[in-house]
Amino acid sequence: MTMFLVGGGPSDGLGVVHDEFVAAARKRGTRIGIALLGSADEVSQFLDEYAEPIRSRFAEAELVPIYLDDEPEPAQNATVWPDDLERLAGLVVAGGWTPGYLTALLPRRDAIARLVRGGAPYLGFSAGSMVVSKHALVGGWQFRGRQVAPEVWGEGLEEVELRDGLGLVGITVDVHTNVLHLDRMVAALEQGRIHHGVTIDEDTCLVV
Numbered sequence: 001m002t003m004f005l006v007g008g009g010p011s012d013g014l015g016v017v018h019d020e021f022v023a024a025a026r027k028r029g030t031r032i033g034i035a036l037l038g039s040a041d042e043v044s045q046f047l048d049e050y051a052e053p054i055r056s057r058f059a060e061a062e063l064v065p066i067y068l069d070d071e072p073e074p075a076q077n078a079t080v081w082p083d084d085l086e087r088l089a090g091l092v093v094a095g096g097w098t099p100g101y102l103t104a105l106l107p108r109r110d111a112i113a114r115l116v117r118g119g120a121p122y123l124g125f126s127a128g129s130m131v132v133s134k135h136a137l138v139g140g141w142q143f144r145g146r147q148v149a150p151e152v153w154g155e156g157l158e159e160v161e162l163r164d165g166l167g168l169v170g171i172t173v174d175v176h177t178n179v180l181h182l183d184r185m186v187a188a189l190e191q192g193r194i195h196h197g198v199t200i201d202e203d204t205c206l207v208v
Helices: 012-026 040-055 098-117 183-190
Strands: 003-006 031-037 062-068 090-093 122-125 135-139 161-164 172-175 197-200 205-207
Touching (some): 012 090, 031 040, 040 062, 090 098
Parallel strands (some): 031 090
Antiparallel strands (some): 003 205
16 A cells, blocks of 8 residues: 655645656556546646646556545435546545545545555545545634634634544644644644644655
C-alpha cells in the first residue's frame, strides 16, 4: 500500500510526488481515476490541474474522471463509478469541501480499501488527504467556543468535528498547517476521541 497525502492543492513543487505516484501506477496498468466533488459542469475546469502532471509523465494513461455527488441517499446520488474501480492502476482524490468528499466516498469505502491495500497508489490533495483517516477531521474553526482556526477554513462547521473516515490509516490528518497552524489538531486531540494526529503543510507530502 502506498499513499501520497498532500497538505494542499496541486503545485509545481510536487514533481517528485507525481513521479513516484506514476511509477507505482505503471506497475498495475493505465487506468487512473481522478475524483472531484461536483458535477462535470461544476468542476471540469479544475480537472486538468490534477490530470496534467500525470498525463505529462504517463502518456499512455487513461485518466477517468469520477464526479462525486455528496447526496447521502443512494437513490438520489449521481456519482458514476468505474465498473473496474478495484482494478484501477491508481486513484487521485482532489481537494475541496471535506465533509462532502467524505459523504461521497463513504459508500465505496470497502472497494477503495481493497483497491489501495491491493497495491494501487492513492494520491490525495487537502480534503483527499483528510478523509483517509479512521477518524477524519472534517472541519470546524472553534473548540468550546474558542477560535482555533480562521472561520473561512471551517468547511461550514463551527465546532471542530471528527467523523468516521475511510479508515485507510489509523492516524487523523489535518492539512494546510502553515496556514492553519496546529491549533485545530490540538483541539481535535483534546476532544479525547483520538490520540494521534499529523498535520501537513502546503506543498508538502506525507508518504504512507
